[in-house]
Amino acid sequence: MKNITIAALTAMALAGGAQAEEFTVGAELPLTGTLARVGSGMQEGVLVAAEVFNKTNGKHKIKIVTIDDESAPAKAVAAVEKLASQGAVAITGGYGSNNILPASDAANKLGLVYITSGGVDDSLVNSGRKNFFRINNTAGYEKAVQGLLADMGAKSVSIVFSTKEATSDLANSVQKALTAKGIKATTHSFDPAITDFKPIINKIKLQDKSEAILMVGYENDYVGILRAARVLKPPVKAMIGVWSLATPKMAAEFPDLMPNVYGTALLPFPAVFDTADGKVFADTYKALYKKEPDYLGQFGYVQSMLLFEAIARAADKGTLKKGGVAEEMRKTDRETLIGRVQFGANGDNPNFVHRMGQHQGKNIVIVWPRETATGKMVYPGLPW
Amino acid sequence: MTELILQALYSGLLQGGSYALIALGLALVFGTMRVINLAHGELVLLAAYIAYSVESGLGLNPAWAIPIALVVVSATSAGVYWIVSRIRKDREINSLILTFGIGVILTNLILLIWKADVRSTSSSWLQEAFVVGPLYSMRSELIFFVVSLLLMGGLWWWLSRSWYGRALRAVSSNRDAAKLMGIAPGRTELVSFIVAGMLAGFAGVALYSYGVIQPAYGGALTVKAFIITVLAGIGSIPGVLLGAVLLGVAEALTVTLASSALQELAGMTLFLLVLFVMPNGLMGAARRRG
Numbered sequence: 001m002k003n004i005t006i007a008a009l010t011a012m013a014l015a016g017g018a019q020a021e022e023f024t025v026g027a028e029l030p031l032t033g034t035l036a037r038v039g040s041g042m043q044e045g046v047l048v049a050a051e052v053f054n055k056t057n058g059k060h061k062i063k064i065v066t067i068d069d070e071s072a073p074a075k076a077v078a079a080v081e082k083l084a085s086q087g088a089v090a091i092t093g094g095y096g097s098n099n100i101l102p103a104s105d106a107a108n109k110l111g112l113v114y115i116t117s118g119g120v121d122d123s124l125v126n127s128g129r130k131n132f133f134r135i136n137n138t139a140g141y142e143k144a145v146q147g148l149l150a151d152m153g154a155k156s157v158s159i160v161f162s163t164k165e166a167t168s169d170l171a172n173s174v175q176k177a178l179t180a181k182g183i184k185a186t187t188h189s190f191d192p193a194i195t196d197f198k199p200i201i202n203k204i205k206l207q208d209k210s211e212a213i214l215m216v217g218y219e220n221d222y223v224g225i226l227r228a229a230r231v232l233k234p235p236v237k238a239m240i241g242v243w244s245l246a247t248p249k250m251a252a253e254f255p256d257l258m259p260n261v262y263g264t265a266l267l268p269f270p271a272v273f274d275t276a277d278g279k280v281f282a283d284t285y286k287a288l289y290k291k292e293p294d295y296l297g298q299f300g301y302v303q304s305m306l307l308f309e310a311i312a313r314a315a316d317k318g319t320l321k322k323g324g325v326a327e328e329m330r331k332t333d334r335e336t337l338i339g340r341v342q343f344g345a346n347g348d349n350p351n352f353v354h355r356m357g358q359h360q361g362k363n364i365v366i367v368w369p370r371e372t373a374t375g376k377m378v379y380p381g382l383p384w
Numbered sequence: 385m386t387e388l389i390l391q392a393l394y395s396g397l398l399q400g401g402s403y404a405l406i407a408l409g410l411a412l413v414f415g416t417m418r419v420i421n422l423a424h425g426e427l428v429l430l431a432a433y434i435a436y437s438v439e440s441g442l443g444l445n446p447a448w449a450i451p452i453a454l455v456v457v458s459a460t461s462a463g464v465y466w467i468v469s470r471i472r473k474d475r476e477i478n479s480l481i482l483t484f485g486i487g488v489i490l491t492n493l494i495l496l497i498w499k500a501d502v503r504s505t506s507s508s509w510l511q512e513a514f515v516v517g518p519l520y521s522m523r524s525e526l527i528f529f530v531v532s533l534l535l536m537g538g539l540w541w542w543l544s545r546s547w548y549g550r551a552l553r554a555v556s557s558n559r560d561a562a563k564l565m566g567i568a569p570g571r572t573e574l575v576s577f578i579v580a581g582m583l584a585g586f587a588g589v590a591l592y593s594y595g596v597i598q599p600a601y602g603g604a605l606t607v608k609a610f611i612i613t614v615l616a617g618i619g620s621i622p623g624v625l626l627g628a629v630l631l632g633v634a635e636a637l638t639v640t641l642a643s644s645a646l647q648e649l650a651g652m653t654l655f656l657l658v659l660f661v662m663p664n665g666l667m668g669a670a671r672r673r674g
Contacts, residue, residue: 036500190644199639219502220596231513
């Protein structure tokens with residue numbers, strides 16, 4: 001009888017040992033409010049990462065608890081604090097530098113790692129926080145835009161940008177860099193609330209007479225600017241944007257506005273995933289959401305997967321509650337869907353360089369950098 | 385420079401027409417009931433999303449959404465009235481909180497039904513340029529500018545000539561005296577909300593046809609409509625048009641002559657300036673003098 005009891009207890013202990021250890025990761029994302037669209041896109045990537053991690057890592061499990069920050073900084077802080085109280089070991093997510101800054105500050109004070117791909121403002125990495133990490137930055141977007149303009153050989157550019165912090169930073173950096181290269185760069189800032197862009201485009205048409213228009217804003221701004229340009233037809237050779245523009249969704253929703261428009265793009269469309277990681281991501285994404293993955297999903301996936309891997313390593317070493325996650329994040333060095341990711345002392349990824357895509361028919365063709373291009377750029381090329 | 389200013393004036397005029405159409409419903413309810421319907425922007429947005437559904441789901445021109453939008457939005461507006469009419473004390477203040485809450489609920493309903501994506505018409509015909517000499521606009525802007533003028537004319541006629549319009553004005557002036565004259569205040573106020581809903585229906589379809597919509601956009605629409613309503617002078621329909629056009633032109637000229645980043649500031653400065661000089665609004669003072 002005694003032997004049977006010992007055998008049963010041993011079996012139970014072994015079974016318990018074989019059971020995966022579960023960690024709660026908080027996802028603080030804007031699912032309502034002005035950033036709901038991007039927040040929802042990123043959430044898809046976060047959940048795909050958890051699904052893939054849980055399937056492939058037999059030893060540890062990740063449980064995602066999501067709280068909507070309602071696109072508001074105060075709610076973002078409250079979300080982080082609530083996630084911490086619910087036992088989150090780290091935070092993934094956040095969108096919009098103005099939300100991310102206070103939210104990641106709160107996470108830092110609570111000793112939680114906070115990783116994002118939704119904020120490119122440099123102040124996020126310049127405030128000396130040890131627990132903050134991000135995989136993309138203004139510099140990566142700037143290099144891509146500059147590279148494309150250099151390939152085009154444009155001599156003058158009009159930069160139309162939203163007065164939000166991240167967009168202003170990027171526009172001003174690009175202007176400085178272009179001016180230093182002898183390219184005439186004229187800026188036109190606009191309030192995020194404006195809807196009629198005709199007066200700005202008319203200034204570009206009659207005064208700037210630039211070869212290209214660079215739009216630094218968001219989806220609604222791009223639609224407004226492209227519509228105004230389609231009406232006024234300024235004599236430019238290219239319409240270029242940054243995030244959220246060279247996407248299959250924009251091609252499908254605005255077929256008359258998108259032809260030949262450029263924007264940052266991680267992958268061509270139809271998407272081609274030639275790495276094992278990419279294929280797993282795409283298959284899981286399609287299985288969960290019955291659609292093609294987009295760039296928000298990819299960013300959400302990469303940031304979360306890197307975080308989950310760091311949590312697993314820290315758990316293995318028994319340093320999870322001793323700052324081990326941040327330590328493991330700093331040791332990260334691997335190829336991902338957005339290229340090689342490493343984290344500097346400030347938590348930024350110095351390797352990040354975006355790619356530029358162009359809407360060509362119903363497809364998105366990567367046209368910069370040349371080494372990863374999937375087709376030639378159509379230049380001059382306009383939607384009208 | 386002349387060409388730039390002419391285009392700015394033209395763009396401002398059209399933008400003013402758009403603002404006026406959005407503000408009309410709010411101005412009507414505010415003018416007749418002294419209720420600031422903070423869910424008005426969401427009602428406009430609801431109509432815009434109905435137009436989106438009609439275009440994307442049925443493949444029809446957004447204009448075909450007008451009948452559905454009128455029914456759905458005026459019914460929703462009647463629902464808002466029903467809730468507001470439950471208030472027994474301090475209606476002016478309590479209705480603010482109540483309609484704000486309704487606005488939040490409507491925003492989230494829109495988000496649930498239509499998701500957070502940016503939407504706008506894909507109709508090439510509506511987006512095509514309409515050119516008169518050096519002046520450019522989208523066809524949809526011009527069409528709905530004319531619609532806006534017609535609706536304002538119709539509303540003005542209805543308020544000043546029809547029995548219900550006069551009844552509304554009577555309730556607005558003195559609720560008790562109106563009752564003594566055989567007017568049922570509740571019913572006339574309900575009519576006011578239904579008409580405001582219909583105007584929001586037109587405004588929403590127009591907005592979808594030349595602008596961009598997102599679920600969170602309702603609050604900004606309400607603010608703009610409220611500014612115009614106050615600028616106009618309480619209850620003045622011509623004032624709404626004048627205020628909206630002034631605002632549109634001031635914004636467009638600011639973009640052209642200064643910076644587009646100052647556009648919203650210019651609008652608010654105009655608002656404060658007018659209220660400082662004419663505390664009753666543009667047409668409110670004129671009416672009082674008359």
